[in-house]
Amino acid sequence: SQLPGWSVRPDGSIVIATGNDDALGLYRCTPYNSYGTAGESRPTRVLLKVRSPSGSPSWLCTPRQAPPNCPCALQDPPAFTVRPKEEYFQEVGRELVIPCVAQGDPPPTITWVKVGSVGKSSAQVDGNSSLVLHPLIKEQHGVWECTATNQVASVTTATSVHVLGTSPHAVTNVSVLPLLLAANISWEPGFDGGFFQRFSVWYTPLVRYPPRAHHDWVSLSVPAGAQHLLVENLQPDTSYQFSVLAQNKLGSGPFSQIVTSVPRGFPVTTVPPEPPAMTVHIFLSPPRALTANETVRGVLLRWDPPARASVALSGYALELRQDKGGWEVLERSIPGTDTQVLVPGLIKDAFYEFRLVAFAGSYISDPSNTVNVSTAGMEVYPSRTQLPELLPQPVLAGVIGGICFLSVAVIFSTMAACIMNRRRAARVRKRRQGTQGQGTG
Numbered sequence: 001s002q003l004p005g006w007s008v009r010p011d012g013s014i015v016i017a018t019g020n021d022d023a024l025g026l027y028r029c030t031p032y033n034s035y036g037t038a039g040e041s042r043p044t045r046v047l048l049k050v051r052s053p054s055g056s057p058s059w060l061c062t063p064r065q066a067p068p069n070c071p072c073a074l075q076d077p078p079a080f081t082v083r084p085k086e087e088y089f090q091e092v093g094r095e096l097v098i099p100c101v102a103q104g105d106p107p108p109t110i111t112w113v114k115v116g117s118v119g120k121s122s123a124q125v126d127g128n129s130s131l132v133l134h135p136l137i138k139e140q141h142g143v144w145e146c147t148a149t150n151q152v153a154s155v156t157t158a159t160s161v162h163v164l165g166t167s168p169h170a171v172t173n174v175s176v177l178p179l180l181l182a183a184n185i186s187w188e189p190g191f192d193g194g195f196f197q198r199f200s201v202w203y204t205p206l207v208r209y210p211p212r213a214h215h216d217w218v219s220l221s222v223p224a225g226a227q228h229l230l231v232e233n234l235q236p237d238t239s240y241q242f243s244v245l246a247q248n249k250l251g252s253g254p255f256s257q258i259v260t261s262v263p264r265g266f267p268v269t270t271v272p273p274e275p276p277a278m279t280v281h282i283f284l285s286p287p288r289a290l291t292a293n294e295t296v297r298g299v300l301l302r303w304d305p306p307a308r309a310s311v312a313l314s315g316y317a318l319e320l321r322q323d324k325g326g327w328e329v330l331e332r333s334i335p336g337t338d339t340q341v342l343v344p345g346l347i348k349d350a351f352y353e354f355r356l357v358a359f360a361g362s363y364i365s366d367p368s369n370t371v372n373v374s375t376a377g378m379e380v381y382p383s384r385t386q387l388p389e390l391l392p393q394p395v396l397a398g399v400i401g402g403i404c405f406l407s408v409a410v411i412f413s414t415m416a417a418c419i420m421n422r423r424r425a426a427r428v429r430k431r432r433q434g435t436q437g438q439g440t441g
Contacts, residue, residue: 045153047077077155078108078148084131084159092165095134097126100157102148109150115143115158138166138324141191164194167326168246168253171199176242176261181235183263186228187244187256195248198222201229206239206260206363219245236265241364251326258366284308287316287356287368298344299352299373305339306358306365312336317357318343319367322350336360346375 005017012031016023023046030040082101090096102108110129123140124132133140141163147156169190177184185201199222222229234240240263244256288304305313313336320343321327334341336359346352352373358365 047075047152075150075152076103076105077153078102078104078150080148080155080157083157084144084146087160087162089162089164090133090136092138092163093135095132096136096161098131098133098144098146098159098161100129100131100146100148102129102155104148104150104152106150108148111147111149113145113147114140115145117142133161136163138163138169138193141166141169162191162194165250166193167251167324168193168197168248170254171244171246171256174242174244174256174259176259178261178263179230180264182230182232183234183240183242183261184228184230185242185244185259189227190246190253192246193248193250193253195250197246197248197253198224199226199229200245200247201231202243202245202255203231204241204364205235206241217243234263236263238262254327254367258364284358284360284363284365286365287358290354290356290368290371292354292371292373294373295342298342299346300340300342301354301356301371302340303356303368305336306360313358313360315359317359318354319357320352320354322347322352324351324353327355330354346373348375350375 003022007015007017009015012029014027026043026045028040028043030037080100080102082099084098084100088096088098100110100112102110110125112123112125112131114123123144124134126132129146131144131146141161143158143160145156145158147154169192171187171190173188175186177186183203187199189197189199201220201222202217203220204217220229220231231242239260242259242261246253285306285308287306290301290303293300293302301318315336316334316338317329318331318334318341319327320330330343331341343354352375353370354373355370356368358368
């Protein structure tokens with residue numbers, strides 16, 4: 001119920017005309033409509049500041065310590081004096097400084113955090129509480145929050161950072177609508193990196209005995225400007241995996257999350273009606289704990305197998321990209337029993353990123369964690385990627401010796417055949433000459 005002097009504005013704000021003990025406490029706001037509500041807001045505290053008749057400073061009062069028994073502590077909640085702009089646009093590799101200043105009593109502490117980030121970010125804060133991004137990288141694209149905190153309260157303001165001159169970001173909210181022998185795929189585009197971007201839809205069937213390699217995907221180009229695509233000529237009652245890839249003139253962004261769906265087939269009866277297609281859950285987690293170590297023969301990658309797999313693990317594919325370029329498949333037939341691979345042939349003074357994808361039956365996992373390798377100061381190794389100790393030296397010597405022996409045997413056999421043919425021809429000529437001499441006598 002409302003108290004005298006209290007009112008609610010059309011936008012939902014509450015107005016307290018006269019501050020007194022009734023206004024002290026915690027407040028929560030709950031928005032709702034005819035469909036209900038999504039929940040209440042975070043609590044906010046109302047504090048009462050009382051000024052003595054002599055004009056001395058105001059003192060903080062709480063619900064349990066109403067005037068005149070206020071504690072002797074002068075305090076003000078934080079208030080921003082300089083806020084960041086709503087958006088910032090800057091080229092990758094350059095410096096971006098975003099100001100954020102607040103005041104309060106006691107003076108507030110300023111902290112910056114990137115919304116949705118996991119772990120500590122690479123951002124720095126200067127002496128003026130400004131966010132410093134130098135050099136600016138693609139991963140720093142997104143929403144950043146500046147929070148001012150003291151003993152009284154915490155206040156937050158946000159800004160969006162757009163990093164230009166990069167490959168596209170991954171699309172989000174990929175959905176698949178099953179249709180009759182078809183599927184309609186839709187998505188929300190990610191940031192384009194400052195360039196025009198195009199999309200392609202990738203899909204593959206999930207069958208127990210695939211007629212081709214289980215990791216072969218079919219790609220379809222999406223018309224420019226479209227955010228959906230109809231994939232036709234699908235097999236009925238067969239599970240399919242779908243993913244969307246964004247590309248601009250600098251390269252390809254990461255694949256979207258894989259969505260699995262089953263297109264509808266022709267109904268065999270009208271009663272009862274055909275139930276809607278169900279989404280199939282995938283039980284294949286990515287390879288774990290991928291690490292890289294420099295050896296005398298190249299860079300040795302090690303990993304742990306996936307934690308969960310619905311069928312037996314059949315192999316891995318190794319992907320890499322150089323200097324933040326597009327991802328490429330380096331080795332697509334690593335046995336499922338192996339947990340390491342040797343990568344020679346890297347270019348000197350370059351920066352590489354590696355990741356693994358696992359295959360189990362007709363399933364394909366999400367990529368593993370990414371490891372970074374810098375070849376600054378490293379030697380150039382042989383140019384063929386190989387598994388460690390794939391062909392030991394004694395076996396290699398035996399193979400070469402066998403080939404040499406076989407070559408010598410072929411040469412001797414040819415020479416012997418030529419000699420026998422010449423001798424046989426000489427005997428035939430002698431017989432003919434003897435026969436002609438007897439006839440003349």
